[in-house]
Amino acid sequence: IVVSTPYMDEADRCSRIGLMYQGKLIRCDSPKAIRESVTGEMVVLLPEDWEGVREILEKIPGVLEIQTYGEAFHLLGKNGKAQIKQIKKVLKGEKIAYKDLRVSLPGMEEAFISMMKGMEN
Numbered sequence: 001i002v003v004s005t006p007y008m009d010e011a012d013r014c015s016r017i018g019l020m021y022q023g024k025l026i027r028c029d030s031p032k033a034i035r036e037s038v039t040g041e042m043v044v045l046l047p048e049d050w051e052g053v054r055e056i057l058e059k060i061p062g063v064l065e066i067q068t069y070g071e072a073f074h075l076l077g078k079n080g081k082a083q084i085k086q087i088k089k090v091l092k093g094e095k096i097a098y099k100d101l102r103v104s105l106p107g108m109e110e111a112f113i114s115m116m117k118g119m120e121n
Contacts, residue, residue, distance in 0.1 A: 008108035017108075021116050031108060038106040038114050040064050041080035045073045045087060046100035056094055060086050067113050072100075074110055 003014060011017050011031070018028040027034060047053045050071040057066055057073060062083060065076040077083040080103035091098060106114075 008112060012108040019112055019115065021119060026115055026119065034111050035106055035108060038076065038111050040076045040078050042104050042106045042110060043075045043077065043080050043083050043087065044100060044102055044104045045075065045098060046071060048097040048099060053096060056090060056096070057087070060090055062086065065114060065117060067110060076106070076114065
């Protein structure tokens with residue numbers, strides 16, 4: 001059975017995935033292998049007010065990549081726990097409140113976006 005979907009959560013339920021970008025197949029593998037290919041660990045941040053936060057987060061050492069999901073930020077870094085300490089310190093200094101800040105496993109969406117960004121660099 002072949003399924004075509006733009007929804008990464010649906011693709012994640014398949015046994016094998018072919019990811020396409022700009023009309024080209026960029027990766028074909030199991031969902032687990034694709035998710036595990038993401039470099040680093042992911043931190044999820046949901047600030048009370050998201051405007052202007054991205055610029056602040058970009059200045060934190062060790063942040064490899066920032067992805068935006070609605071009002072949440074997914075930050076890829078080398079060490080999630082260490083990254084959280086740095087993020088808390090910066091947010092406190094900038095007086096930015098947040099609803100959620102935690103380490104999380106990268107999902108298919110993060111993996112796909114990370115691959116696309118890697119191709120553009």
